[in-house]
Amino acid sequence: MAAAGAYAQQRAVVSINSGWQFHKGDLQGFPAIRDASTQWEQVNLPHTWNTDDVADDSAGYYRGPGWYTKRVYVNSSWHNKAVYISFEGAGQVAEVYVNGRKAGTHIGGYTGFAFPIQQYLSFGDSAVTANDISVWVDNSHNEDIAPLGADFTFYGGIYRDVYLVATDSIHVNMDDRGGPGVVVSTPFVSASKASVVVKGAVTNPGYVPKNISVLTTIVDAAGTLIDRRLTAIQALPGNTSFTHTFETISSPHLWTLDNPYLYRVLTTVIEDGTRVIDQVNQPLGFRWFRFDANDGFYLNGEHTKLIGVNRHQDYKGLGNAVPDVLHVKDMELLKAMGCNFVRIAHYPQDPAVLEACDRLGILASVETPIVNRITESAAFAQNCKNMQTEMIRQNINHPSVIIWAYMNEVLLQPRYEAASAERAAYYDHVYQLAKDLDSLTRLEDSSRYTMIPCHGDFNTYHNVAHLTSVPQLVGWNLYQGWYGGEFADFGKFLDMHHRILPNKPVLVTEFGADADSRLHNFSPERFDKTAEYANRYHQNYLPAIQERDFVAGAFIWNLAEFNSEGRAEATPHINTKGLMTADRIPKDNYYYYQSQLVKYPYVAIGSQYWKNRAGVAVGDSALYCVQPLEIYTNQPEIIVKHNGVTLDTVAAENGVAKVDVPFVNGINEVEAIAPGHHDTTVHSVANINFTLVPADLKSTALPFTELHVSLGDKRYFTDELTGTTWLPERAYKAGAWGYTGGKVFSLGKGSAIPYGTNRNINGTTLDPLYQTQRTGLDYFRADVPDGVYTVTLHFCELLSNKEQETLAYNLGNDKGAKGKEVVPGRQFNVWVNDVQALQGLSNANMLQSLQPFTTTVRLEVYDGKGIVINFLPVKGESILNAVD
Numbered sequence: 001m002a003a004a005g006a007y008a009q010q011r012a013v014v015s016i017n018s019g020w021q022f023h024k025g026d027l028q029g030f031p032a033i034r035d036a037s038t039q040w041e042q043v044n045l046p047h048t049w050n051t052d053d054v055a056d057d058s059a060g061y062y063r064g065p066g067w068y069t070k071r072v073y074v075n076s077s078w079h080n081k082a083v084y085i086s087f088e089g090a091g092q093v094a095e096v097y098v099n100g101r102k103a104g105t106h107i108g109g110y111t112g113f114a115f116p117i118q119q120y121l122s123f124g125d126s127a128v129t130a131n132d133i134s135v136w137v138d139n140s141h142n143e144d145i146a147p148l149g150a151d152f153t154f155y156g157g158i159y160r161d162v163y164l165v166a167t168d169s170i171h172v173n174m175d176d177r178g179g180p181g182v183v184v185s186t187p188f189v190s191a192s193k194a195s196v197v198v199k200g201a202v203t204n205p206g207y208v209p210k211n212i213s214v215l216t217t218i219v220d221a222a223g224t225l226i227d228r229r230l231t232a233i234q235a236l237p238g239n240t241s242f243t244h245t246f247e248t249i250s251s252p253h254l255w256t257l258d259n260p261y262l263y264r265v266l267t268t269v270i271e272d273g274t275r276v277i278d279q280v281n282q283p284l285g286f287r288w289f290r291f292d293a294n295d296g297f298y299l300n301g302e303h304t305k306l307i308g309v310n311r312h313q314d315y316k317g318l319g320n321a322v323p324d325v326l327h328v329k330d331m332e333l334l335k336a337m338g339c340n341f342v343r344i345a346h347y348p349q350d351p352a353v354l355e356a357c358d359r360l361g362i363l364a365s366v367e368t369p370i371v372n373r374i375t376e377s378a379a380f381a382q383n384c385k386n387m388q389t390e391m392i393r394q395n396i397n398h399p400s401v402i403i404w405a406y407m408n409e410v411l412l413q414p415r416y417e418a419a420s421a422e423r424a425a426y427y428d429h430v431y432q433l434a435k436d437l438d439s440l441t442r443l444e445d446s447s448r449y450t451m452i453p454c455h456g457d458f459n460t461y462h463n464v465a466h467l468t469s470v471p472q473l474v475g476w477n478l479y480q481g482w483y484g485g486e487f488a489d490f491g492k493f494l495d496m497h498h499r500i501l502p503n504k505p506v507l508v509t510e511f512g513a514d515a516d517s518r519l520h521n522f523s524p525e526r527f528d529k530t531a532e533y534a535n536r537y538h539q540n541y542l543p544a545i546q547e548r549d550f551v552a553g554a555f556i557w558n559l560a561e562f563n564s565e566g567r568a569e570a571t572p573h574i575n576t577k578g579l580m581t582a583d584r585i586p587k588d589n590y591y592y593y594q595s596q597l598v599k600y601p602y603v604a605i606g607s608q609y610w611k612n613r614a615g616v617a618v619g620d621s622a623l624y625c626v627q628p629l630e631i632y633t634n635q636p637e638i639i640v641k642h643n644g645v646t647l648d649t650v651a652a653e654n655g656v657a658k659v660d661v662p663f664v665n666g667i668n669e670v671e672a673i674a675p676g677h678h679d680t681t682v683h684s685v686a687n688i689n690f691t692l693v694p695a696d697l698k699s700t701a702l703p704f705t706e707l708h709v710s711l712g713d714k715r716y717f718t719d720e721l722t723g724t725t726w727l728p729e730r731a732y733k734a735g736a737w738g739y740t741g742g743k744v745f746s747l748g749k750g751s752a753i754p755y756g757t758n759r760n761i762n763g764t765t766l767d768p769l770y771q772t773q774r775t776g777l778d779y780f781r782a783d784v785p786d787g788v789y790t791v792t793l794h795f796c797e798l799l800s801n802k803e804q805e806t807l808a809y810n811l812g813n814d815k816g817a818k819g820k821e822v823v824p825g826r827q828f829n830v831w832v833n834d835v836q837a838l839q840g841l842s843n844a845n846m847l848q849s850l851q852p853f854t855t856t857v858r859l860e861v862y863d864g865k866g867i868v869i870n871f872l873p874v875k876g877e878s879i880l881n882a883v884d
C-alpha cells in the first residue's frame, strides 16, 4: 500500500483568476461576446462592478447583468480526466459557458458551485489548448431570490476565486452542491476517546462498473498517521457511496479555543490496488459542545461565554471583492480582540473565513441570506432550501461551525396591512418555510444547532408568528438605547426571554450603535452618531451580557463599517456600527472589548485615531482646555502622563479609566501606564495635535489664529484630511464668539435623530457639517483682534419637497419622523462687517435642497470691531450651517 501514503497524488486545483475581460451590461446573445466591437475591460478576480457606484455620493448602484470572458489554456493531458470549473461564489445568478456551450446555471450570490466541463473542452496536439470560458452574471433584483432587501449592498460580479479542478474520471463526488463530497463527523468525543465517521461517494462517469478501493486516512497536525480504513468497492456508473467508521481514537487532542488542534482526513481513491487516482483532504477537529437554556454554552464540558462579532464581507474600496488575505486578517483581528465567536452574517462567506476560524480557534454561526421578508412563491422557497443545503454541504467539515441559521429579522418588512387576514396568512407562510428549513437543516446535519435571528418584542413579530418555537436556539437582534428605549431595557428584555421561553437557549445575535469616527460629544445623546455615545452603549451592554449565565453568547454588530447603499447617515451609504472603520482602523470599542476579553495585562487610550482636536481655553488667561479621555484596561488603576508630566493615577471601573486632560496648543503626548508593569509594554501612547482657541479672542498670551464652528450642532466634527476640527456652536458672549438668536434645526418630534438630519448631502464628504444648522439667527460674532481674515460660510437647505424618510432599520420602532415637508422658499442677505457677502441667497438660486453652498469673504478687521456676520431675512428664516 505504499502508493496510498498520506500525501500521494492530489487532484489539480488551479485558480483562473487573472486576465478576464469584463463587459458591464448584456450582449445580444452569446456569440457576440469576444466581438471586437464590444467594449471590454481587463479585470482580475475577485471583481465586482459596483466599487465605483457605491463609492460615489449618489444613492443606488448597478443591478443588472454583466459578462466575463477568458481564454484558458488547458493542459492537453487532461483530455481523459474529469475537469470541473469551480466558483467560490458569484453575485447572484451565474450562467457558465465553455466554448459557447452552456455548462450550468447557479442561483444565489453567496454559495459556491462547480460544473463538469470536460465534455465542452477541446484538446489539441500541443501541450496546451485554448478554450474560451464565458460567464454571465446578474445581480438584478429578483423576487424569487433571497435576499430581497437588507441593510447591505448586493454587489454583482465574480467576486470570489474561480478554479479549474482536474482529476481522474473516477473521483470523489464533485457534484455535492459545491461541497467536498466527503462528510466527516464525530458522533462521540470525550477527553479520553472519540469516534469518527467518514461518508462520501465515488463518481464513475462511464457505463462500465469499475473495481477500486477507497482509503480513509486520519493524520494528526504533524502529518503522522493515526488510523485508516480501506474498502474495496465496485464503482457503479454514477455515484457509489462509502462509509468508514473509526470507533475509537484514543486520547484525542481536543480542538479548543486556545489550542485549536486540527487533524486531517484524507480520502483516497485507488485503482489496481496501488495507483492513487484522486484524493480529497478535509479538516477534523475533536470537540463537543452544548447549549443550555439556563447555563448558556459548554465547549468540551467547560462553561464558555461566547463573545463575538458579526462580519460582512466588505472592505473599503473593494466592496465584496475581498481577497483571501483580508478575509483571514479580519479573523485575526477578531481573535486578537479576544473574541471566541463570529456570526457570519447575513450569508455564507469565502471559504477562507471558516478555514481561518478552524485554525485560530473561533466558533462560528453561518446563515443563509433570507432577510427582512420573503416571497410566497414555490420558487423562492426552493431557492432558500437550495441555499441552505449548499451552505451546509460546503461547510459541514469545519470544526469551528456550531450553528446553522436562517431568516434574519424576516418579519422586519412584513407584507400586507397589520392585523389583516393577508398578514396572518403571510405569517403562516413564513412559519411554514421556517419549519421546512429547520427540518432540512437537522436532516443534513444533526450535530449543529439551528437558529433564527429575531427582532422586535414578545408581543409582536417573531414570537407571535411562532418563529421562536421552530429553531433550537433563538437569537435576538437588540438595540435598546439605540433605535429606541434605554440601555436598561436590554437586560430587561433578556430576562423576559428567560421568563417567557425558559427552555429556549438564547443568543444576542446583534447589538451595536453607529459611531462616525469624525464626530465627538462629551455629553452624548442617543443617535448622535458620536464615538462617545457608542462607548456608553457598549459599556452598558457587555456587563449585562456577562452577568447573565443563561445568555449563551452575543455578537457585536459589526466587526467593521460596511456599505449599505440605501442608508442615510452621517457618512451616507455606510453603516458605521463597526468596531473598526471600513479600512480596519480600530475605534474605541475595539479596544474596550479587547481590554475586557484578553487575558494579559492591557491598556489602550481611547480615540487614538482622533489626532486633530480643538477646544476653547478654560479661562481668559488660561493656556489649556480640559477634555476627557477614556482609557481601556483590565488593570485596577492607570497612571496618566501628559507631555512627560504625571497627571493622575485613575481607578478603572468596568474596564474604563477616565481622565481629564489639560490639552495645550500644539502637540500633546498622553501616556497611560499600568502600574507594576512599567518595564513591560503595558502602556499606550497617543499623540494629539490640539488647536486651542482662546477664551478671550484678544488674548495676548494665546494669539487667535483660527476658529471653525458647526452651527445647530452639539458635536465636534473633525476632517482628518485637513486636520480641521469644527467646534459645537455656542451663544455669543462679549470678548468671545457665537450666534445670537434662532434655534437648532430639527426634523421635529418623532425624528430618530436628536437634531439636524441624517440625509445625504450631495457632493461633499463633510456631511455632518451640513446636516446641522441654526435657523433664524440674527448674527454670528467673533471678537477677533484687528487683522486680515478669511471668513467662510457654509449653507445647506435641509428641507426638501418630499416625504420625510422613515428609518428603514428602526427594528419595529415605527416612530420615525413622517410627513410632507415643503421647502420654505427662504431668502436672506448676509453682511460680513461692512461687506455685503450675499444678496438674496434663496431657494430659488444657490440654496438647493441637500446641496452645500459655500462662500468665502476676505476682509480687514479694524478699530476693534471684530467680525459680525449679519443675517437679514427677506422671506422666511435665514440659516447657517458652519463658519470658518
Ligand code: GCB
Binding pocket: 150, 151, 152, 408, 409, 455, 477, 510, 557, 575, 577, 809, 811
Ligand atoms: C439589524 C439588521 C442588520 C442591520 C442592523 C443595523 O438588525 O439585522 O442587517 O445592519 O440591524 O445596523 O441597523
